Amino acid sequence: MDLHEFWKLVLEEAAAAPGNAERRIVTFHDPRQYAGALSQWKSLKSRRPGLRRVKASPLIRAFFVPAAGAVKLMQRYGEAIAVEEDLRIQIHSQAPPVSAYKPPRSLPWGVRAIHAPQAWSRSTGVHIKIGVIDTGADFLHPDLKSSLATGVNLLHRGMLPIDDNGHGTHIAGTLAAAGGTRGMMGVAPRALIYPVKAFDHTGSAFVSDIVLAIDWCVQNRIDLINMSFGMKSRSIALHDVVIKAYRAGIPIIASSGNDGKRGGDYPARYSETIAVGAIDRKRRVASFSNHGAYIDVYGPGENVPSCWPKDSYKEMSGTSMATSHVTGAAALLLALRPGTTPRELKQMLRRSSAPLLLRKGQRRATLGGGALDAMRLLRSRGRRQKCANSVPRVPG
Structure with a gap:
């Protein structure tokens, strides 16, 4: 050549x-x-x-x-x-995307629902490095100041990955906000978030941006990757880089999408990722959430309050929000059990999940995994036997 x-x-x-x-x-x-x-x-x-x-x-x-x-x-x-x-790829959030929210006086309902506060006596996610591939983050938000590392801006190299959309800041808040009693608290308040800005102010990116983002996470030895976005088409390049991260021992937790259908978006449908659906306050699959046997676990995703740029807070709904709860719980586990592989984490999330409450006409077998429970996750044990790796997933 x-x-x-x-x-x-x-x-x-x-x-x-x-x-x-x-x-x-x-x-x-x-x-x-x-x-x-x-x-x-x-x-x-x-x-x-x-x-x-x-x-x-x-x-x-x-x-x-x-x-x-x-x-x-x-x-x-x-x-x-x-x-x-x-190809183009979009962040996963519901329209209308946000509603105003006053500074919280108690823990967000999702953090409580997954029993994260009970888990904090055992783990707070200390020193776990989470790559959040999204729209960036608000580095001046008082509840995120101690939770954010520099990260990278792939759209404008040399600049901080400042959030010009809001979605990335919201994800970061649910993951690791540490505002104490006067602010927002995330699932893993002592984890460290590395914002990887691959999405522009409209919440849009290209597959090549995501490839570069995952490449950066692998090169910088990130422990865990949150990907709250997706697309309908398969991409060979995206699947290839997901496989590389998987083989490097980095779990990727991905949102399934908000079409309210059986099936879902990529990269969540790749077997090397951990696929997340959303539930409401009643522990039912949210009406907007995609679902199916390939879903590994469901997290709180309806009217979730979290941080927003300019020192504010807003509620959002979507499998994006559910994914940040799951990634936070995974950070709690990894801090307690370093060396847990992506395969083991997937198995533990599935086995430790709580039963979902079914809507009329639903069958549990068609929904995949159950509801996230951080305490049950920390108590679960990984299986290293080859026969324990049969997780149903729609082929990628």
């Missing part, structure tokens, strides 16, 4: 394409060829500004290039590379 010619073609298209041009994900089959291409790209982009628009994920041996250039690359090097559309 002529790598000089490869980059010449990419450069021609990168120079001609507008700034908001569609992209393609170009993955190399041969690790040695990718290593050579990556080395050339690093040396060329300092002299060729057009190549700075190209991004790379060494974890899955991929480059993200302008769409027009990818066509020529596929024609020339089709046997050495694979080309995939760089």
Whole structure:
């Protein structure tokens, strides 16, 4: 493969394409060829500004290039590379997305419902590093100041991952807010959140942004990843990077979506993730929540209060909110039992969940897992036998 010619073609298209041009994900089959291409790209982009628009994920041996250039690359090097559309992906929240909420005087209902306060005598999630791939976080919020690490802004490198949407701050609050009696308390108040800003102010991102986000989490040895977003289509690149994180021992907890249907969104439907649905205050599957045998556990997701930018608080509904409860409970467990694998965590969440209350016409077997219970999770034991790994999941 002529790598000089490869980059010449990419450069021609990168120079001609507008700034908001569609992209393609170009993955190399041969690790040695990718290593050579990556080395050339690093040396060329300092002299060729057009190549700075190209991004790379060494974890899955991929480059993200302008769409027009990818066509020529596929024609020339089709046997050495694979080309995939760089699809849009959205955060999971209900519309209307928010309602105002006064500063809390008691623990949020979801934190109480999963028995997190009872678990704090055993674990508060201390030192667990949680990568929250989302819209960023409000670093000035008084309830989050001690809970946030610097993280990364993938949309504007060199800038803090400031939240310009609100969704990421809400997730962070449920996960690890530590406002005490006068503010918000999250499920794992001593965990450390690393905001990974991959979504813009509209709550939209590309698959390539998510690939880069997971790549960053793996390279920075994050313990746990929260992904409260999804899309209807399967992506080979996204699945590949999820598998890489799984093999690196990093659990990914993903929201199933808010269509109120049997089935769900990707990446939650990949077997390497932990799929989350939402329940209401009565421990029933929320009307908006996707459901099915592939769901591993359900968390509180209806009218959940949490932190919001500019020192405020708001309620939101969605499987996003449910996911942050599950990720928080997982942080409590990992602090108590470091070294728990993604497979073991999935098994423990399923086995320790409490029975759901069924709506008329529902059958328990069609819903998958039960309701999250942090105390039962901390008491559960992981099984390391091969025969204990049969978790039903819709094929990815």
